[in-house]
Amino acid sequence: MSQQLSLFDAPIEAHPNLPEGFAYRPDLIDVAEERDLVDQFRDLDFQPYEHMGYLGHRRVAGFGWRRDARGHMVETGEPIPDFLRPLLSKVAEFTGLAADSFRHALVTEYAPGAGIGWHRDRPPAVAIAGVSLLSPCAFRLRRRVGDRWARATQLAAPRSVYLMAGPARSDWQHSIPPVEALRYSVTFRTVAAPRA
Numbered sequence: 657m658s659q660q661l662s663l664f665d666a667p668i669e670a671h672p673n674l675p676e677g678f679a680y681r682p683d684l685i686d687v688a689e690e691r692d693l694v695d696q697f698r699d700l701d702f703q704p705y706e707h708m709g710y711l712g713h714r715r716v717a718g719f720g721w722r723r724d725a726r727g728h729m730v731e732t733g734e735p736i737p738d739f740l741r742p743l744l745s746k747v748a749e750f751t752g753l754a755a756d757s758f759r760h761a762l763v764t765e766y767a768p769g770a771g772i773g774w775h776r777d778r779p780p781a782v783a784i785a786g787v788s789l790l791s792p793c794a795f796r797l798r799r800r801v802g803d804r805w806a807r808a809t810q811l812a813a814p815r816s817v818y819l820m821a822g823p824a825r826s827d828w829q830h831s832i833p834p835v836e837a838l839r840y841s842v843t844f845r846t847v848a849a850p851r852a
């Protein structure tokens with residue numbers, strides 16, 4: 657029988673102040689693994705993040721899926737590169753999800769002063785796991801409750817991993833305020849769509 661759990665069986669621990677479906681673990685990788693990944697990023701074709709004419713202050717290199725001109729996610733068929741596979745295995749183990757259920761990988765480069773505004777990752781993304789590299793960030797979450805915002809923040813340390821699934825992905829928005837020093841993230845997404 658497969659050792660992998662389905663998304664619905666995944667052991668997702670909710671911290672009292674953090675949304676259901678959010679999980680965090682420090683030290684997913686060690687300093688040498690972090691350095692090797694950052695070395696490999698030098699060969700990636702980073703592009704400025706662009707969404708329907710809006711240019712973000714961060715650069716991205718994506719695999720498996722991309723956004724089309726209307727902002728819809730489309731499958732590209734480009735495989736997740738081999739150098740990200742050991743990281744994906746660790747992420748999969750952390751989430752309890754099968755590694756091959758993660759079909760989108762995105763490497764994001766945040767120069768000092770870059771962040772990401774409030775948003776929710778919409779379907780076809782189902783679960784998002786993110787690894788932080790080189791510098792910490794405040795990973796903020798919020799959800800509308802009547803006329804106020806419920807809020808939570810997780811400090812995402814370098815080499816840590818977080819998971820957003822269930823309500824943390826579908827009901828809560830997330831954002832990262834401008835970072836003080838160069839930060840990379842590698843986010844992996846499971847996708848609710850038949851393979852192209």
Ligand SMILES: O=C(O)CCC(=O)C(=O)O
Nearest residue numbers: 762764772777786841843
């Ligand atoms: O850099 C991160 O950890 C978050 C990235 C993110 O929110 C996104 O790509 O939608």
